[in-house]
Amino acid sequence: MSVFRKMLPIALMLVVAAAGCAAPEADARLARLELIDLPGSSQAFERALEPIPIQLPRDHGPHESFQTEWWYYTGNLLAQDGHRFGYQFTIFRRGLTPGEDERAAGFATSQVYFAHLALTDVYGGDHVASERFSRGAAGLAGAAAAPFHAWLENWSVVSMNASGSRVRLQASDASFSLDFVLEAEKPLTLHGERGLSAKSEAKGNASYYLSYTRMSTTGTLSVGQTPFVVEGNSWFDHEWSTSVLDAADEGWDWFGLQLSDGRDLMLYLIRRSDGSLESVSGGTLVEPDGRSISLEKGEFQITIQRTWTSPSSGAVYPAAWQIEIPAYGLSLEIAPLVQDQELRVSFPYWEGAVEISGTSSGMPVNGSGYVELTGYDQDMGGIF
Numbered sequence: 001m002s003v004f005r006k007m008l009p010i011a012l013m014l015v016v017a018a019a020g021c022a023a024p025e026a027d028a029r030l031a032r033l034e035l036i037d038l039p040g041s042s043q044a045f046e047r048a049l050e051p052i053p054i055q056l057p058r059d060h061g062p063h064e065s066f067q068t069e070w071w072y073y074t075g076n077l078l079a080q081d082g083h084r085f086g087y088q089f090t091i092f093r094r095g096l097t098p099g100e101d102e103r104a105a106g107f108a109t110s111q112v113y114f115a116h117l118a119l120t121d122v123y124g125g126d127h128v129a130s131e132r133f134s135r136g137a138a139g140l141a142g143a144a145a146a147p148f149h150a151w152l153e154n155w156s157v158v159s160m161n162a163s164g165s166r167v168r169l170q171a172s173d174a175s176f177s178l179d180f181v182l183e184a185e186k187p188l189t190l191h192g193e194r195g196l197s198a199k200s201e202a203k204g205n206a207s208y209y210l211s212y213t214r215m216s217t218t219g220t221l222s223v224g225q226t227p228f229v230v231e232g233n234s235w236f237d238h239e240w241s242t243s244v245l246d247a248a249d250e251g252w253d254w255f256g257l258q259l260s261d262g263r264d265l266m267l268y269l270i271r272r273s274d275g276s277l278e279s280v281s282g283g284t285l286v287e288p289d290g291r292s293i294s295l296e297k298g299e300f301q302i303t304i305q306r307t308w309t310s311p312s313s314g315a316v317y318p319a320a321w322q323i324e325i326p327a328y329g330l331s332l333e334i335a336p337l338v339q340d341q342e343l344r345v346s347f348p349y350w351e352g353a354v355e356i357s358g359t360s361s362g363m364p365v366n367g368s369g370y371v372e373l374t375g376y377d378q379d380m381g382g383i384f
Helices: 008-019
Strands: 068-079 084-095 111-121 126-135 141-145 148-152 155-159 166-172 176-184 196-198 206-223 226-241 249-259 264-272 282-286 292-296 301-309 316-325 330-336 349-360 363-373
Touching (some): 068 176, 084 349, 111 141, 111 349, 206 249, 249 330, 264 316
Antiparallel strands (some): 249 363, 282 292
16 A cells, blocks of 8 residues: 655646646645645545455556556565565556546546656665656556556556466666566455455545565566566555545555465554554455455554664654564564665655564564555645
């Protein structure tokens, strides 16, 4: 899961031009940088209220009756020479009005796309990130279901089979480029109640949330002029929603972990401004055979072991964790592979590669994964 606030001023400029409308008056709502004053209030969009039948490849594609959507890839990779890397590739969609735009020509659109691309070089101790914005028109950016395809300029993910479980991911920036093939090793996981993932007690504050929690990954990665042949595992998240966080929520901590015993673990904690956690915080344990088990907040405990202060944003982030899930025999220690993995894009947030050690059913286990930390620089509540 991933949502963002400080991108909205930039998106506002883009979407006013894209929609062909006059800028809204600067009132209190605009001062909070919400898109609600643009054509088509968020109240006009569909909300995630009940479980729905998930169909592929249809539901790999865009859901334009909902306001917000993302396709999210993260992974840990090892090069043939021993170099270790983490990467993040995300395409986001934000709707101005629900449904497809009736104007079919030119630059007219009701959709704004933006994307984040990041690389962690564990050997060098470096982390770099970049972002792009575009309108969903004139071939600049967009998404499709059959075959599954999402892109923003030359950053793209393209399905290589009918189900969308095998994809090619390509992106390049000034300092690095990647060209990967990812193939799901487990069936699609539906989080929450058959894909309906609640984010607060309020009805409709939820998303539809699907994942391939373990995708074998091979390909090439170039850092500057140096190419690396790499392999490893990736994680794919796809979510769509209209309203997610309650106004009293600050942000969340999200964990996507792949263990050496074949288990995968997703956990999320939604933090409230009074220091408590949303009661619907939870997760999913995916067994080696693909069977998924929903976890409620009371079934696991996450303890922060230390913190780290960003020299750029000044945000104080958790920097190591102990995770206990007694009923399933898991005791895990999580630590970043590189401490500074804050994305210094339009809005600072921490998203980074981590390593895992501990025990699973009494046996030693290790692994790797990704952790995302939002709302430590600025509250997310009431925005998504």
